[in-house]
């Protein structure tokens with residue numbers, strides 16, 4: 331049953347290769363423990379991070395004190411707040427990065443954006459690479475899938 335064996339191996343390899351890119355997304359709490367607030371350097375926070383399509387940003391703040399607006403480059407530069415109905419205001423706003431490219435976010439409360447630096451710009455990449463070796467969970471996953479592939483291959487051969 332060589333055909334069946336090959337199919338099992340091919341399926342196992344496909345799952346191992348495809349699963350990380352389709353199901354493993356990173357969730358970033360914007361600002362880390364500081365959350366979404368004033369007088370925080372969000373560009374410094376973002377600079378060593380790689381954002382990919384499917385990842386999530388979580389804006390955490392005390393409801394009513396701040397909010398979140400997705401804006402374009404010019405409104406980001408001038409801190410122009412869009413229509414209030416387009417704002418996120420829950421205090422724990424989850425934004426899924428749906429498309430590659432630059433994304434701009436500002437706080438629409440008072441002059442938090444203009445005077446207190448509450449603004450974030452990120453660049454979203456379209457394709458997630460192989461998991462970084464220093465990521466314990468992803469590395470563990472790869473090891474696990476490698477074992478699964480080997481075991482399935484052995485089963486398929488005998």
Ligand SMILES: *[C@@H]1O[C@H](CO)[C@@H](O)[C@H](O)[C@H]1NC(C)=O
Pocket residue numbers: 402403404405412
């Ligand atoms: C940016 O967004 C604002 C408000 O939605 C809009 O009026 C403006 O034309 C946009 N600017 C660009 C360059 O797209």
Ligand SMILES: [Cu+2]
Pocket residue numbers: 367368395396397437438439442443448
């Ligand atoms: Cu604010």
